Amino acid sequence: MKVVVADDSLLLREGLQLLLTEAGHDVVASVADGPSFVAAMIEHRPDIGIVDVRMPPSNTDEGLRAAVDVRRAWPDARLMVLSQYVEVSYADDLLATGDGGVGYLLKDRVSDLDDFLASLAAVAAGGTALDPLVVRQLMGRNRDPLVDLTPREREVLGLMAEGKSNAAIAESLTVTLAAVEKHTQRIFAKLGLMPDDDTAHRRVQAVIRYLKRGD
Incomplete structure (x- = not known):
């Protein structure tokens, strides 16, 4: 698969790139902020883009908003969002079409490499891969x-x-x-x-x- 990786941490970007390359994938771009991720996705049209939620310039939910922007500009884009914490403010927009090709995992799931790579493959194929904690927050926002x-x-x-x-x-x-x-x-x-x-x-x-x- 061709992959675009976005994370403001150089260490995490290089780590993901190494893992993906060793698994036989081609990282065609590695960027550090939301606007660069949008540009790289539109330019390279990869099989999947991996983006961290919190990145410059806002350091809040910039990556998630960038993913939404990519989907609006390129509806068929396949996206895997990674986060240390669950942020649901833009998740509805990301999942709104119901077309699939979207993943949202907490970063600690990446440590299980086989499951992570399987999730990437599922999203690239048009499926979904949502962290159980993400699902609970999305489905239970009206509950205590x-x-x-x-x-x-x-x-x-x-x-x-x-x-x-x-x-x-x-x-x-x-x-x-x-x-x-x-x-x-x-x-x-x-x-x-x-x-x-x-x-x-x-x-x-x-x-x-x-x-x-x-x-």
């Missing part, structure tokens, strides 16, 4: 997002509501600090609290949602 938390995530959020630090939560639950940090990141993602380098703010927002629900 706290229902998507696992029992352990609820427990961690409850301890956060008590004002405990991650270290104190780890001690209370007899787990590692890394495990608590992973739980908190998933809580933030499931509650739609986007990363903005202000972890304290996201903790407060998560606790407010928890307390309003009355748990």
